Amino acid sequence: MISEPELVGGGGFPDPVGPPLPHPPPPAAGERPAAPRARRPWPWALGGAVVASAVWAGGLYAYGPDGGPDLGGYRTDRDPCQAARLDGLAAAFGPKGVSADEPLKVDHPALFEWSCSVTLASKPIMYTLHISYDLHRVTDPGPEFEAVREDPQLLGGGERISGVGEVAYFGGAYEENSLTVLDGQAVLSMSLRPTDGFDEDTDSPVEPPRLDPAAMRTYLVEDMRQLMTALKG
Incomplete structure (x- = not known):
């Protein structure tokens, strides 16, 4: 069993208290006692004040007059699947089709989320594009x-x-045909996945x-x- 260390006078450690300090002599008759000297602030206290000032100054720089972060013009009233023209992907995989599933929309004071999917009508394999x-x-999404x-x-x-x-x-690990972007307070992603294809002539599945x-x-x-431009416009 490990015993508790002895703090005073044991184990070869010097006594942290030390000898008593001498008392100052009493003031002479008619002499006013000296005022106590002001204590110097601890170094860690000074450091904390400097850090707090830096954080406060940084907050003024990063945040707007309303107390919230600068959203960079991003809006929350536009469906990203409707706002996305997908000119590049449509040229390679066919025109953008209907939504593949019900969109998910969450409007919270701290976080706004909108995710949806659309189809790209390529043949014989159809692709689905998921947008979030x-x-x-x-808060700042950068560290996360x-x-x-x-x-x-x-x-x-x-x-x-x-x-x-x-x-x-x-x-990435599970989405090789995907793009994830951090832009200020916004995080956006696109990921393209093949749907199950079937060749009616051979009556067999088609490998993407x-x-x-x-x-x-x-x-x-x-x-x-x-x-990104459309969501800011």
Whole structure:
């Protein structure tokens, strides 16, 4: 069993209290006692004040007069699947079709989310494009965005690319034909997936073709730029 360490006079450690300090002599007759000296602030207190001032100043820079972060013009009244023209993807996979499923919309004071899917009518394999749009109204999404992208178990990974948003990743652990973008307070993603194809002539399923990563990256970046502009307009 581990015993508690002895703090005073034991184990070779000096007594932290030490000898008593001498008392100052009493003031002479008719002499006023000296005023006590002001204590100097502890270094950690000074450091905390400096940090607090820096954070406060940074808050003034990052936040607008209404107390909330600058949303960069992003709006919440436009369906991203309707706003996205998808010129690049449509040229390669066929025109944009109807929504593949019911859109999901969450409007919370701290976070706005809208996710939806559309079809691309290519033959013989039809593709589905999933679009998600998150607008963070209170907190900075940057640290969480980077943390997710660094962990493949959180659908992260991928190739960091430039030319769209502040930070963007192409591909990932489970979505090789996808693009995820951080732009200020907004996080947007597009991911393209093949649907189950069936060849009626051979009465057998059709294996989806292997897509060219360079071409996919070009299409997704082009269409994401247009969508970001539309959501700000």
